[in-house]
Amino acid sequence: MRPSAFNVRVPLANGEVFLMNTLTDAQVVVSDDVVAVLDRLDSGAADAHAVVQGEREALATLEENGFLVRQRSSERAALESYFAEFREDTSQLRVTILTTLQCNFACDYCYQGDHAGFARPAERMSLDTARQAAAWIAKQVEEVQPRQLVLTFFGGEPLLNVPAMFEIAGRSSKYAASRGVTQTVNIITNGLLLTPEVVECMVPLGLTGVKVTLDGDPETHDRMRPLRGGQGTFDRIIENVRRVAPLVPITIGGNFDLETAARYPALLDLLKAQDFAGRIVKVAFKPIIRRAGQERSSGVIPLTPVEADGRTPNGSCVTAAGPSTGRAAGMARCSPCDSCNLIDDEIAYLREETQRRGFPTPDGVHMGPCEIHRRHSHTIGPDGSLYACPGFTGEFALAVGHIDGRCEPGHAAAARRFDRLAPWRQCGDCPFIPVCGGGCAVAAHAELGDMDAPSCHRRSIEAALTSLAEEAVGE
């Protein structure tokens, strides 16, 4: 009997120790003498048969919850089984649909390519393509036979193409109902065009969540996320959220850099004071990562060199899909961790500020495996191209297929490449592999030019584990 390779521990102020097993997700608090026994077993100084009677009961509980294993070698197989089960899970069919890459905002940090300085017209899904998308989804439902169909509408700004959203959600809803499948729908929006009318039409089609982005207090948000004409958007978004909040649960997302992170507590206080505060089911902040050489005032972290060759960027909305979205070709190589420790610290600070005000927020430990590792998770671009995840949308060389069934050169190769994706195999004996999965493939692709490489944020996960432990034991 040996301690699991996936045990992580946090010493508590009272001398006890919080233990978590990242493979089983079990969490326990143990006294220091239990830790001493685990260390003896780990070093080989004792085996489970040599423990005294009083220890046996404690060890049995630990074994039951995966903290002790028969053989370390079998754990590696268990890890691969865990990823395989996750990959082949058919309980949910998840489809993210980018109905347009157009946007009515001109976010300070956006490199997506649909506002001033980027002349290329952004793509928009036609109604014909929307119908084809619905038919493709129906075919997937037939093949996979999931219990739940989860649609996420995303962009660009998805509410700039409401007809396509209605078309897909309406047709899929009917088909899912006819097969006894529950359809749920999410919309990720900048909130400007969010109205009770849109929500009232979507709720019968399964709408259960709307995510809106706010980038700090009103002044900061209006500077970061103005309209294309430069006007502020904060007040209108808050008013729109107030009007729809009785109809649908709200998630607040936010993007920060070192300059604006300090403005988030003011936003949290403002949200807490709203009459719709109780309808906010989650608040989640993400760092803005700027491309190398991108002009910006001081305090900004130039982490992700996107489009270093000057080509017009494209792809899913960086607001929600993350700052690392972009193409790797021509990028200068850099380590994503050159400066991300600073970001990791800011994330920890904002998580604590969010929790202090009573808003649910991601715990920062359970970071994976993400959707890209699920076989039955798909992304449909505005033209009907299929992608492994929204972060790769618009990068045609990495499209894995098309909803019309065409097989273009590269589709099969790209699909195989994503099928084989397993960055965690390069993570050595890191105990966080089950809750990380090797990190974000889009980030690895954009920052390292290699989607197969791990994108490591272990420091952030370790900091989050400390918070999780404190919360779990009520400290």
Added chain:
Amino acid sequence: MKVKVLKNAQKAPTRDMCPWMITVALESVK
């Protein structure tokens, strides 16, 4: 020898759709 269980082992822990980036939680779609 104290072992206090706060959370038992789970077969399939809940995961966010895209915890790194999109952060649409499964909880919000249930």
